Amino acid sequence: MISIFIIFAIFILYNINRMTNSLCLQKEIPEERQPKVFRTINILVTILLISSYIEILFA
Template structure:
């Protein structure tokens, strides 16, 4: 169960990062601000994935 969820989470993080990169290119976000954008989105997605895992685990 946990290995399936980890693989699923890595898949989601990879595609979210690809979409974030596309967003940065389209909106022409400066290079010095891009790490902050990536960090913020990755933290929020990680929180979402952890909370969804906890919900699945306890239901």
């Protein structure tokens, strides 16, 4: 089960990063702010994925 969830998580993180890149290009976010945007979104998505895994594990 954990291997399926890890594959799912990698797929989700890849797509979120791709959409974040599109957002940065569309909104013309300066290059110096982009790493902060990516870091914030990645941390929040990782927290969401971990909490959903824990919920699945103990449900």
